Amino acid sequence: MSVGSFYKQSASGGLITLQPAAADIRAFESFAAACPKAAAVAQRRAINKTIGWLRTHIARTVSKEQRIAQRAVRQRLRSYLAKGSAVSGKLWFGLNPIEASRIGRPRETKNGVSVAGRRYVGAFYKRVHGGNPDIWIRTASKHFRAADYPDSDLTSPLHRGGQRRGSMDADQYGRFPVAKAKVNLDTVRPAFDQWTRRAHQRLLEILRQELNYELHKYLRKSPRA
Template structure:
C-alpha cells in the first residue's frame, strides 16, 4: 500500500520520491473511473509542479543555510518528471562535498582566497588540474585545515585522487577546498513531509480544474 512521498539517502546523495498517499490515491481512483484521462493529466501536472516547487525551496534553504550560491545548489538537484503510465516523480540531490570555488565568486587576496563568507588562509585560486580554476592549498602549509578540504585523500605520484593532486611528483601535494553538505541530511524528512502536503494541495487544484472542464463540456452537450 502506498505510504505517500518518501526519501532515502546514500553516502553521496539523497532521493525524494513524490507520490500520493493511500487515502489520496483512493480518492483519485474514484475520480479516474469517471474521467480517467483527465484524472491522469491532473496527477501528472500535480507531481511535476511539486517537483519544481521542491527543487526551488531546497535550493533556497540549502543556499541560505550553507552560504552557497543558489545556482550551485540547483546544479546538484535533478528532477525526474512523471512518465506516461507512472505515478511517481523523483528529485535527486547530490550531497558529496561541493567545490568551494562554485559556492560564490572567489577572490584572491594576499592572505589567501575568499568566497562568500568563507576565508581560506594560505590558499590560491588557479587552474591546476582540469579546465577550471579551483581553490587550492599546499598540505604542508601552516594554514591547512582538514575541515576545509573534506572528502580528500593524499594522492601519490600517479596523479589526482578525491580532490587532491600531486604537484611536481608529490613533493608539494595540494588539497582542493570543498564545502561539506552533510548537514542537509536531517532536512530530507521535513522536505518530504512538506512535499506531501504541497502535492495534495496542487492535486486538488488540478482535479478541480479537470472537473470544471468536464462539467462545462457536459453542459455544452
C-alpha cells in the first residue's frame, strides 16, 4: 500500500519521494476503477508538476537563506519524473560543500577574494594546475580557516608530506599545498521534512485538479442519458 511522500538523507544528499497514498485518491475510486489509464495519467502529471514546483521552491529558498546564486543551487537538484507505470517521482538535492566560486561572481581585492557577500581574506582567484578558476588559499597562510575550506584534511601526515590521500582535491598536494574555498550546505538538512510536507500538500491539490480534468473529459465523451 502506498504510504505517501517521504524523504531520506545521506552524507552527500537528500532524496524526496513524492507519491499519493491510497487514502489520498479514495474520493476518486469509482472513476479510477472505470478509467484506470486516465487516472494513472492524472497521477503522473500531478507528481511531475509538483516536482517542478518543489525544485523551484527549494532553489529560491536555499539561494536566499544561504546567499548562493540560484543557478548554483539548481545544478545540485536532480529530478526523476514519473514515467510509464510509475506511481512516484523523486527529487535529489546534493549536500556536499559547494565551491565558493560558483555561488556568485568572485572579485579579487587587495586583501583576498569576495563573492556573494562572503570574504576570503588571504585567498586568491585563479586556475591551479589547470581546470576552471577557483578561490584558493595556501594552507600555511595565517588567514586559513577550516570552516571556509571544508574537505581540507590538514591533519594527515600524508598531506603534509605532499602525497595524495583519499578523495581530497588533488590541488591540495605538492610543494605549496592550497585549499579550495567552499560553502557548507549542512544547515539546510533540517528543512527536508518541511519541504516534503509542503510538497505533499501541493501534490494533493494538483492531483485533485488533474483528476477532475480527466473526469470532465470522460463525462464529455460518455453518451448522455
